[in-house]
Amino acid sequence: xxxxxVLLGPGRSFTTVAAGMLGQHPQHYGMPELNLSLSDxxxxxxxxxxxxxxxxxxxxxxxxxxxxxxxxxxxxxxxxRGFLFDNPDMTTHALMQELQHAVAPKAIVEKSxxxxxDASYPFRQDAILPDARYLHITRHxxxxxxxxxxAQWYAMILRSPIGDSWDxxxxxxxxxxxxxxxxxHERLLDFLDTIDASRQMRIKGEDLLSDPDQWLEKICTWLxxxxxxxxxxxxxxxxxxxxxxxxxxxxxxxxxxSYQEAPALRPYTEKPEKLSGP
Numbered sequence: 001x002x003x004x005x006v007l008l009g010p011g012r013s014f015t016t017v018a019a020g021m022l023g024q025h026p027q028h029y030g031m032p033e034l035n036l037s038l039s040d041x042x043x044x045x046x047x048x049x050x051x052x053x054x055x056x057x058x059x060x061x062x063x064x065x066x067x068x069x070x071x072x073x074x075x076x077x078x079x080x081r082g083f084l085f086d087n088p089d090m091t092t093h094a095l096m097q098e099l100q101h102a103v104a105p106k107a108i109v110e111k112s113x114x115x116x117x118d119a120s121y122p123f124r125q126d127a128i129l130p131d132a133r134y135l136h137i138t139r140h141x142x143x144x145x146x147x148x149x150x151a152q153w154y155a156m157i158l159r160s161p162i163g164d165s166w167d168x169x170x171x172x173x174x175x176x177x178x179x180x181x182x183x184x185h186e187r188l189l190d191f192l193d194t195i196d197a198s199r200q201m202r203i204k205g206e207d208l209l210s211d212p213d214q215w216l217e218k219i220c221t222w223l224x225x226x227x228x229x230x231x232x233x234x235x236x237x238x239x240x241x242x243x244x245x246x247x248x249x250x251x252x253x254x255x256x257x258s259y260q261e262a263p264a265l266r267p268y269t270e271k272p273e274k275l276s277g278p
Contacts (some may be wrong), residue, residue, distance in 0.1 A: 001104065002027045002225055004129050007111035008122070008192075009137040010184035011154055012147040012201040014205030016139055017265060020238025021216065027225045029103035031110040032059035032243040032254030036092040037125040038114065043088030052081050056114060060084075060255030062247045067102045072242065077251040093128045094133040100129075116184035117162050122191035123212075133223060134187060134195060136202040140273040145177035151258050209268035212236055239263040 005022055009015045023030015035056045039045040049057035064083070065076035100108050109131070115121045126132065139147075148154045158165040158180055165180035166173040192200050201222050208215045216235050220227035239243060244263035246252040253260070 002004060002107035002221070003223065004089075004100065004110070004132040005135060005136045005223065006125060006129060006132045007032055007109070007113065007121075007137060008188050009111075009113070009205075010116050010144070010181060011113040011157070011258050012144055013113075013137055013139040014209060015111045015113065015137050016259045017263075018135070018205065018208060018240060020241055020244060020259075020263065021212070021217070021235040021265065022135075023109040023241055024238055025109075025220070025225060025231055026234060027106060027173040027231075028109045030104040030238075030241050030243065031063050031099070031108055033112045033114070034060045034063060034096075034099075034110055035112045035114050036096055036128055037112065037121040038058065040091060040093075040124065041088065042084050042090045042092065042095060045092060046088065057081075058247065058251040059112075059243075061251050062254045063099065064242060064243055067099065067212065067227060072251070074248040074250050075268055077248060081250075096128045100212075105170065114162075116187055119187045122188060126195070132199070134192065134200040134202060134206060135219065136192060136207070137205045138185065138202065139205045141178050142183045142273045142275065142277075143271070144181055148177040148180070153257055154223040208268040208269075209265075210270050217221075230235050236265050240266060 002205055005028070007015045007019045020030060022028055035047060035049070038048040038056065045057070046052045047126070052061070061080040061084070062072050062079040065072045068080065069076045110129075111120045115125055148158060158177055159175060163175050163180050164183070165175060166243040167176040167179055180194060201219065203215060203219070216232050217227045220231065223230070241263075243254055244260065246260050
C-alpha cells in the first residue's frame with residue numbers, strides 16, 4: 001500500500017496548500033489537521049483541546065464524520081465527539097490506524113503545525129503513524145514572518161506561550177516571528193536526524209508554488225506513486241477537498257482559516273528576500 005505522508009513546517013509556510021494538493025492525488029486521502037500528536041491517548045487529546053471544543057480538535061471530528069457519514073454535519077460532529085469521550089483510553093495511534101484502515105487503499109496525507117509546539121510532538125507523531133514519509137517544507141523567514149504577523153489569528157498564537165516568539169535579549173522583550181520560525185525548524189531538524197533519509201524530503205515552498213507541475217512530479221516519484229499528467233492535474237485543485245472550507249458551526253476549522261476563506265492554488269512568483277533589515 002502507498003505510504004502515508006506527513007507534511008512538516010510551522011504555520012504560514014505553505015503547508016496547507018501543499019497538503020491540500022498532495023491530498024487530492026488519486027492514491028491519497030487528504031485529512032484536515034488532526035493534531036493527534038498532542039497526546040498518547042484520546043483522553044489526553046481531549047484534555048489538551050478544551051474537552052474537544054478548541055479549534056485544534058475540529059479536524060479529527062470532521063475527518064471522522066466525513067468517513068463515517070460521507071459528509072460533515074453538526075449531528076455527525078456531535079456523534080464523533082461523543083465517540084472520543086466514550087473511548088478516553090484509546091491510544092491516538094489506534095485512532096489513526098482506524099482512520100487509515102477506513103480510507104484504504106488510499107494513504108493518509110496530514111499536516112498539523114501544532115507538531116512544532118513541543119520537541120516531543122514529532123516523535124509522538126512518528127509513533128502514531130510509523131510508516132509515514134515526511135515532507136519538510138520551508139519558507140524564507142522574512143516572508144514567513146510577515147505572513148504570520150499579517151494573519152491576526154496567528155499573531156495571537158505567537159504572543160501566547162505556545163508560540164513563544166519573544167526576543168528576550170531586550171527589556172522589555174520584543175515580539176519577533178523569526179524566533180518561532182527558528183525554534184520550529186530546529187525541532188523538526190532534530191527529529192528528522194533520527195529518520196532514515198529514504199523517508200524524508202525537504203523542499204522550498206516557494207519552489208513548489210512557482211512550478212507545481214515540476215515539483216509535484218518530483219514528490220510523486222519520491223513517494224513511488226502515479227506521477228502522470230492526470231494525477232498532477234488533480235493535485236492542482238486542492239479546493240475540491242471536503243475539508244478545504246469551514247465546516248459546521250460546531251467544528252468550523254481543521255486548517256488555516258485564511259486558506260479556508262478562499263482555497264485554491266494560485267499563480268505564484270517568488271520575490272527576492274534578504275535576511276537583513278527589521
